[in-house]
Amino acid sequence: MSVAKKDYKRITTKSLIEMKANGEKISMLTAYDYTMAKIVDSSGVDVILVGDSASNVMAGHETTLPITLDQMIYHASSVVRAAERALVVVDLPFGSYQSDPREALRSSIRIMKESGGHAVKLEGGKEIKESIKKILNAGIPVMGHLGLTPQSIYKFGTYTVRAKEEAEAEKLIEDAKMLEKVGCFALVLEKIPSSLAKKVAETISIPVIGIGAGSGVDGQVLVLHDMIGMTHEFSPRFLRRYMNLYEDMTKAIGQYVDDVKSVDFPNANEQY
Template sequence: MSKHTEFKRITTNSLQLMKANGEKFSMLTAYDYSFAKIFDQAGLEVILVGDSAGNVMAGHETTLPITLEQMIYHTQSVVRGAKRALIVADLPFGTYQSNGEVALASSIRMMKEGGAHALKLEGGLEVCNSVKRIVEAGIPVMGHLGLTPQSIYKFGTYNVRAKEEAEAEKLKSDALALQEAGVFAIVLEKIPSKLAKEVTESLQVPTIGIGAGNSCDGQVLVMHDMLGLYNEFNPRFVRKYMNLFEPVTQAIQQYINDIKSGDFPNKEESY
C-alpha cells in the first residue's frame, strides 16, 4: 500500500518530506481556473503553469513565443482555483537567460503579479547564477534538465536526451550544481530511466520525471496529453487516462444537430 501524507497546504518542504519518506507525488499542468479547481480538489500535490500554454492554449509550434505577461495571466487564473496544491509557474524563454538581474526582475513579477508559489526554469550550470540570485531573494526555484523545450532549436529534435556518456555526465553534474545553487526540485525530461534513477539517488532534493522512468520522486504530464484532448500527439511516455477528444467531438456534433433539427432547446429548456 502506498504511503499518503495529509498536508493542509503543499509546500516545497512537503515535497522534501515526501522524498525522505519514500512517498511519490503527482504534478500536472493547468492553465485556467476551472481545471486548477478540479485538479486541486482531486488531491494533486503540484500544479505546473507550464509554458506549454504556448502550444496547447495558444497554438504555437514551440514554447518560445509565450510572453511573461501571458504566463502571469495563466498563473493568476490557476492560483484562484487551487487552495491546497503547490503552484509552480514556468519562467518563459528570454526572461532569465541573459543575467541574474533580469532573471530576478522576471521572477518578482511572476510572484507578485501572478501569485505563484515557486518558479521553474530550464538549464544546468549556465543558469545557476540566475537560480542563486532568485533563491537569495526568497523565491523557490525548480530546475529542469534533459529535454528542455525552450532549447528545441539547439537540439533540433524532441528525441531522448543524454543517451551518450558525455551528455549523461553533464546532466549529472548539472543536477548537483542546481542543487548547490538552491533549487528545491528538478524536472528530468525524456532521459533514460537508468540515468534518472542515478540522478534521483544522488540528490537530496526531489526529482520529477516526464519520460524518465519510475525512479523519480514525482511525475508530471501535460493535462491535454493525460486527458486525451489531442489525437495527433502520442509519445510513449504519455498514459492517456481518458480519451476526451472523441466524446467532446461527438457532444459538439450532437449539439449542432439538435439545433439544426429544432430539438434544442425543447419545452423543458425554455421559459
Template sequence: MSVHKPGIKKVTTHQLQAMKERGEKISMLTAYDFTMAKVLDQAGIDVLLVGDSASNVMAGHETTLPITLDQMIYHAQSVVRGVDRALVVVDVPFGSYQGSSSEALRSSIRIMKESGGHAVKMEGGEEIADSVKRVLSAGIPVMGHLGLTPQSIYKFGTYSVRAKEEEEAKKLISDAKLLEELGCFAIVLEKIPSALAGEVAKAVKIPIIGIGAGPEVDGQVLVVHDMLGINKDFSPRFLRRYADLHTIMTDAVQGFIKDVKDRDFPNEKESY
C-alpha cells in the same frame, strides 16, 4: 488570488521533500486556466505546473519559445484562483531570464507578485547558475529542469531523448548536484534514459520529477491535455492517456448541433 480555506493543508516545498524522504511519489500536472486548475486541485493533485507548454496547448504555437512573460502571468493568475491545496509552480518563459541574473530576478519577482504563484521553474544547469542563485537569494523557490529543455529546441534541433552519450549524462548529474547545492527545491527531468534518471534521483536529496524519465524518480508530470486525451496529435512513448475526452467532446458538440438543427433544443422545459 485564491483565499486559503481553513482545514485544507496546502502542499509546500517542505512537504515535497518529506514525501521523497518517506518514499511517497509526487503527482504533478500542467494547468493553464481557472476551471481546469479547480478540477485538478479538488481531485488531489500535489503540484500544478503553469507550463510554458501553454504556448503549444493554449495558443497553438509549434514551440514554447513565443509565449511572453505577461501571458505566463495571466495563465498563472487564472490557475492560482482555482487552487486551495496544490503547490503552483510557474515556468519563467524563454527570453526572460537567460540574458542576465538581474533580468531573471525581475521576471521571477513579477511572476510571484502579480500571479500569487508559489515557485518558479527555469530550464538549464551550470549555464543559468547565476540566475538561479539571484532568484533564490530573493526568497523565491526555484524548481530546476534538465534533460530535454524545450526552450533550447533550436540548439538540440530535435525533441529526441537526451543524455544517451556518457559526456551528456555526466553533465546532467553534475548539473543536478549543482542545482541542489544552489538551493533548488526540486528538478524536472525530461526525456532521459530511465537508469540515468534513477541515478540522479539517488545522487541528490531533493525530489526529481520525471516526464519520459522512467519509474525510478520521485514523481511524475504530464501535460493535462495529453493525459486526458483532449489532444490527439501527440503520442510520445511516455504518455499514458487516462481518458478519451476528444471523442467525448466531439460527440457532445455533434449532439448539440443535431438538436439545434432538428429544432429539438431548447425544448419547453428549457425555455422561459
C-alpha cells in the same frame, strides 16, 4: 509497494522534500486556467505546473518559445485563484532569464507579485547558475529542469531522448548536483534514459519529477491536455491517456449542432 500518504492540507516546498524522504511519490500536472485548475486541485494533485506548454496547447504555437512573461502571469494568476491545496509552480518563459541574472530576478518577482504563484521553474544547468542564485537570494523558490529542455529546441534540433551519450549524461548529473547545492527545492527531468534518471534521484536529496524518465524518480508530471486526451496528435511513449476527451467532446458538440439544426434543442422543459 505503496506508501502511506500524509494528509497535507497545503503542499509546500518542504512538503515535497518530506514526501521524498518518506518514499511517497509526488503527482504533478499542468493547468493554465481557473476551471481546469479547480478540478486538478480538488483531485488531489500535489503540484500544479503553469507550464510554458500553454504556448502549444492554449495558443497553438509549434514551440514554447513565443509565450510572453505577461501571458504566463495571466495563466498563473487564473490557476492560483483555483488552487487550495496544490503547490503552484510557474515556468519562466524563454527570454526572461537566460542572459541576465538581474532580468531573471525581475521576471521572477513579477510572477510572484502579480500572479501569486508559489515558485518558479527554469530550464538549464550551469549556464544559468547565476540567474538561479539571484532568484534564490531574493527568497523565491526555484525548481530546476534538465534533460530535454523545450526552450532550447532549435539548439537541439529534435525532441528525441537526451543524455544517451556518456558525456551528456555526466554533465546532467553534475548539473543536478549543482542545482541541489545552490538551493533548488526540486528538479524536473524530461525525456532521458530511465536508468540515468533513477541514478540522479538516488544521488541528490531534493525531489526529482520525471516526464519520460521512468519510474525510478520521486514523482511524475504530464501535460493535462495530453493526459485527458484533449490533444490527439501527440503520442510519445511516456504518455498514458486516462480519457479520450477529444472523441467525447467532438461527439457531444456534434450532437448539439444536430439538435440545434433540428430544433430538438431547446425543448419545452428548457425554456422559460
